[in-house]
Amino acid sequence: MKKAMLLVACIMLCVGAINAQDLTVGSYNVRYNNQDDAQKGNGWNKRCPVIVNLIQFNDFDIVGAQEVLHNQLGDLLNGLPEYMHVGVGRDDGKTEGEYAPIFYKKDRFKLLSSGHFWLAEQTDHPNKGWDAALPRICTWAQFRDKKKKKKIWFFNLHMDHVGVEARRQSAKLVLQKIKEMCGKDAVILTGDFNVDQTHKSYELLANSDILSDSYVKARIRYELNGTFNAFKANQMTNSRIDHIFVSDKFVVDRYGILTDSYRTPKDSSVQLQVGDFPKEVFSMEADVRMPSDHYPVKVLLNYR
Secondary structure, three states, rough: HHHHHHHHHHHHHHHHHOOOOOOOEEEEEEEOOOOHHOOOOOOOOHHHHHHHHHHHHOOOOEEEEEEEOHHHHHHHHOOOOOOOOOEEOOOOOOOOOEEEOOEEEOOOOOEEEEEEEOOOOOOOOOOOOOOOOOOOEEEEEEEEEEOOOOOEEEEEEEEEOHHHHHHHHHEEEEHHHHHHHHHOOOOEEEEEOOOOOOHHHHHHHOOOOOOOEHHHHHOEEEOOOOOOOOOOOOOOOOOOOEEEEOOOOEEEEEEOOOOOOOOEEOOOOOEEEEOOOOOOOOEEEEEEEOOEHHHHHHHHEEEO
């Protein structure tokens, strides 16, 4: 009897370990929809179904996305009926320009409040800050996690790709906002920060007393590449410019950079026999494609 009870206890512990993660969080720069990409075979119409499938397969509870134009927002929401979103276009605070939206499972989270601010000296209307080349925005939301009965704050942004001072000041601004708004609640910050782990604006966030890099804190890492690929399948980098920062209310179980790709058959492709495989097995010549010019980041979190 004791042996049976011990066996049951071990099984329960194993099951608990498998299902131990409380939250699956993602950050994904999906690349804005433009004609130049389409002419090179990387059009949004081809990439969108792959991105939708990737999000569903990885079963993200909440995702911060970047470079999402209004038509892309509609396409993603149509393909992801289990998700809702918050966020506005950075050019007019409504629908113009790129969004930095937060997608969340509507059955999992209750939205308590939400908003946005511009990464600039004047945070309440569309404008460029410091030495930035473009207007940049941060979207935020406060949720109640209905499953775990916890409150969490989620911030998502896209920092400037040119302005060094803008990135540094944007990091300070986000930390200030978190201090002012979030109290002792759990906080997650996602985004395309346009700097890797060696730069000052990254260090301001990673070495703060508020947030830590989930990569550094993770128990297990799956990192075959950095997070930028430029739509080039054979490009390799160690730079992580897309990050997920978390407050000390979370334990980071796993961190991964998802280097998924897909194939588009070449126009002249024909069925080819493959090596010594049976005659029923064939392949065709194809181009290797990336769903975006960035790879998404995925982390598995536990509440403390």
